[in-house]
Amino acid sequence: MIFPRVARLALLVLFAIALPGAARAGGDISFEREYRRIIEVENQVMAQPAYQESKDLIDQIGQAREYLSSVEKRYEEAAATDGPEPIYSREVAKIQARLNRLERRLAELTKTLKDVREAAEGASGGRIFGRAANRTAVFTYEDPQATGLGDAVAYLISKKLLFTSPVQSFAVVNFRGEQLETPVGPDRASRSPTYFDKVDLVTQNQNFGLAVWGRITRAGAGISIDSFLQVPASASREKLGADIRLPKAMGGATLSAHLKSDRVLVSTTDLEKSSAENLKRAARQVSSLRRQPKASAAVVAKLEGLYRIVGRSGSWVELQLSDGRRGWTSVDEFCSDECAFLLKAADFTNDILAQTAGAGPRRLPEGFTRDAEEMSKEFATLRLLQDQPEKAADLAESWIKNSKTRHPKFESLLALARLQIALKRETARGRSYEDIRLEPQVLQPIVDTLVEASIANPSDDELLRNLAKLFNVLGDSARADLASQLADRVVH
Amino acid sequence: MLELKITDGVAEPIKDLELFPSGILECKLKAEHSVIIGNFLPPTPAGGLSELSRRIARSLEFALRTRLQSAHLTLNKQPSFVPCEAAKPPTTRFGSGYAKALDADAFVDGDISRDRRLPGYAVNFYVSDAYGLFSDPQLARNRSLNLETPSEVEVSDETHVAVLASIAAGLARKDDCVTAIKVITVAERFLEQPGDNPIPAGFEYLAGLRKSCEVRLPNVNLRKNTQ
Numbered sequence: 062m063i064f065p066r067v068a069r070l071a072l073l074v075l076f077a078i079a080l081p082g083a084a085r086a087g088g089d090i091s092f093e094r095e096y097r098r099i100i101e102v103e104n105q106v107m108a109q110p111a112y113q114e115s116k117d118l119i120d121q122i123g124q125a126r127e128y129l130s131s132v133e134k135r136y137e138e139a140a141a142t143d144g145p146e147p148i149y150s151r152e153v154a155k156i157q158a159r160l161n162r163l164e165r166r167l168a169e170l171t172k173t174l175k176d177v178r179e180a181a182e183g184a185s186g187g188r189i190f191g192r193a194a195n196r197t198a199v200f201t202y203e204d205p206q207a208t209g210l211g212d213a214v215a216y217l218i219s220k221k222l223l224f225t226s227p228v229q230s231f232a233v234v235n236f237r238g239e240q241l242e243t244p245v246g247p248d249r250a251s252r253s254p255t256y257f258d259k260v261d262l263v264t265q266n267q268n269f270g271l272a273v274w275g276r277i278t279r280a281g282a283g284i285s286i287d288s289f290l291q292v293p294a295s296a297s298r299e300k301l302g303a304d305i306r307l308p309k310a311m312g313g314a315t316l317s318a319h320l321k322s323d324r325v326l327v328s329t330t331d332l333e334k335s336s337a338e339n340l341k342r343a344a345r346q347v348s349s350l351r352r353q354p355k356a357s358a359a360v361v362a363k364l365e366g367l368y369r370i371v372g373r374s375g376s377w378v379e380l381q382l383s384d385g386r387r388g389w390t391s392v393d394e395f396c397s398d399e400c401a402f403l404l405k406a407a408d409f410t411n412d413i414l415a416q417t418a419g420a421g422p423r424r425l426p427e428g429f430t431r432d433a434e435e436m437s438k439e440f441a442t443l444r445l446l447q448d449q450p451e452k453a454a455d456l457a458e459s460w461i462k463n464s465k466t467r468h469p470k471f472e473s474l475l476a477l478a479r480l481q482i483a484l485k486r487e488t489a490r491g492r493s494y495e496d497i498r499l500e501p502q503v504l505q506p507i508v509d510t511l512v513e514a515s516i517a518n519p520s521d522d523e524l525l526r527n528l529a530k531l532f533n534v535l536g537d538s539a540r541a542d543l544a545s546q547l548a549d550r551v552v553h
Numbered sequence: 554m555l556e557l558k559i560t561d562g563v564a565e566p567i568k569d570l571e572l573f574p575s576g577i578l579e580c581k582l583k584a585e586h587s588v589i590i591g592n593f594l595p596p597t598p599a600g601g602l603s604e605l606s607r608r609i610a611r612s613l614e615f616a617l618r619t620r621l622q623s624a625h626l627t628l629n630k631q632p633s634f635v636p637c638e639a640a641k642p643p644t645t646r647f648g649s650g651y652a653k654a655l656d657a658d659a660f661v662d663g664d665i666s667r668d669r670r671l672p673g674y675a676v677n678f679y680v681s682d683a684y685g686l687f688s689d690p691q692l693a694r695n696r697s698l699n700l701e702t703p704s705e706v707e708v709s710d711e712t713h714v715a716v717l718a719s720i721a722a723g724l725a726r727k728d729d730c731v732t733a734i735k736v737i738t739v740a741e742r743f744l745e746q747p748g749d750n751p752i753p754a755g756f757e758y759l760a761g762l763r764k765s766c767e768v769r770l771p772n773v774n775l776r777k778n779t780q
């Protein structure tokens with residue numbers, strides 16, 4: 062029976078690769094298998110001599126940079142008192158040359174390791190629906206108290222996401238598997254990754270834009286279900302940020318701001334114990350493909366593996382499986398009341414997706430956490446930053462005013478919005494953008510706000526890099542260097 | 554546990570001499586950060602209230618671990634929540650000494666009573682820290698808790714905030730104010746919700762802790778009036 066298995070696998074791979082760019086597709090695969098596959102690939106990479114050499118090089122480069130900065134400081138001090146001393150400039154040139162050599166070697170090794178990783182990835186499967194422009198992963202909900210609902214909840218949310226997606230070229234992969242045993246890699250001997258870390262690893266390896274997962278706990282006589290939206294660091298770069306390029310007269314540097322809310326508790330659903338069975342039943346019903354778009358129609362196939370949407374009728378969708386079979390199913394038909402409330406996590410995720418595709422922000426309905434509201438507001442502020450900085454400033458300011466504690470990410474966004482407003486004002490006066498040079502009395506309060514935000518959240522390296530650039534505009538090289546050094550020291 | 558210090562044959566004065574039951578040393582962990590959940594004095598009669606320390610430890614872990622992870626706290630900085638039924642300080646004032654003796658950031662204990670007019674139990678949680686953040690244990694009152702369902706005990710936000718502040722104080726003590734501020738931020742989130750009311754009185758210690766951490770950051774040298 063080897064041939065049918067091989068043929069089935071080939072069909073699946075073909076289906077995942079050949080998906081048309083504008084299609085909406087989904088898949089249900091094993092979380093554990095995918096996680097192990099990635100760990101095995103990483104183990105292969107880490108077994109390479111180039112891996113250890115590159116780690117040593119990173120240390121050496123760090124030390125060389127620190128030494129260079131201390132020599133430069135001594136040079137500046139000596140120059141201030143006794144005039145420039147050639148011995149320092151020779152030393153600086155020597156360290157710089159060594160630094161360049163180390164960095165060149167590191168680039169070579171990084172390329173080698175990338176090739177090894179790609180070869181290993183290719184041999185072990187690679188990306189699922191890699192051609193889809195918008196890819197979201199839904200992971201089985203962590204279920205430490207063994208309620209048995211982890212897969213059912215994730216299944217329903219993944220289908221709701223797919224069936225109501227607001228964007229074209231969309232794929233949702235549902236990673237199943239109630240109990241994920243963690244394999245240990247060579248670098249991980251002494252620590253066991255958290256669920257967030259496991260989700261991060263798979264999400265980043267597969268390059269998903271967003272990930273939804275959650276946690277189920279018993280609460281008194283009922284069950285409590287938390288849903289999280291996770292934005293991998295790799296994904297937030299392109300679609301979830303905004304840039305402000307300074308005019309050439311101010312150095313021409315680019316200031317960046319990206320979504321900081323990246324692990325957000327979106328909603329909490331409390332269910333009676335009796336509702337748990339309803340969730341499982343709803344998941345079973347959704348997984349049954351029917352001949353026609355109605356609940357009483359005959360079941361023709363089970364929804365599993367990879368599939369794509371080929372038709373719609375009301376809340377029903379027609380799906381085609383990778384082996385060519387077709388059938389109808391619906392989430393809304395089988396998941397109502399408390400079950401429907403659970404699907405709010407899918408609505409929120411689709412809302413964020415719609416905004417990445419250009420839709421305007423909308424007011425969040427009741428039932429979401431304050432963290433979800435904060436993420437939504439932060440994203441809306443980012444989207445407005447470049448073209449409508451006045452509105453961005455209003456949003457950031459109102460969030461700060463209505464909060465009881467510090468919110469440095471909004472303070473930082475407010476400062477950037479004010480900078481953009483000042484630049485826009487100068488342009489409106491008829492000045493050429495590249496010639497604008499804001500007066501220090503305009504720039505300094507913006508810098509002061511960013512400094513206070515960096516003290517309130519010292520882990521924000523992006524904010525520190527923005528500060529370094531603005532200190533350079535103000536001609537304050539000492540603080541620019543300090544901001545850069547602090548940014549380099551931030552550990553993610 | 555008794556510590557005596559003899560220098561040059563002369564016994565030095567010993568402050569805060571406390572004796573701890575030998576059983577509690579088994580609760581000592583090698584983790585960098587830990588919170589010990591001691592004994593909760595049961596009502597009379599105790600009824601079906603068993604393993605409360607373990608259940609409360611689990612509840613704290615469920616409530617706080619994920620929040621700390623969502624703030625990107627690395628694994629070695631995340632606290633362990635250790636149940637320790639044997640830890641029965643004679644009065645709540647001794648909680649801080651227990652935290653120190655067990656190398657923990659915080660010690661949580663409490664007492665349970667029953668008001669027959671209300672459903673469930675009233676539970677007082679006392680949170681003591683090892684670093685002198687609280688001059689007296691922080692008291693959080695939880696009314697109408699259902700303690701008879703073995704699966705879960707709900708712990709109030711006041712308790713969560715005090716425990717998180719103790720962990721942050723431990724990080725600050727180890728000169729890791731960057732991580733301490735991450736933990737303080739998680740604690741502040743509990744104070745944000747729900748409603749539009751201002752932060753209730755009694756949480757000034759959190760703002761004080763934040764301030765004491767912020768002034769120790771090298772980032773303060775970015776201010777205009779420094780250097």
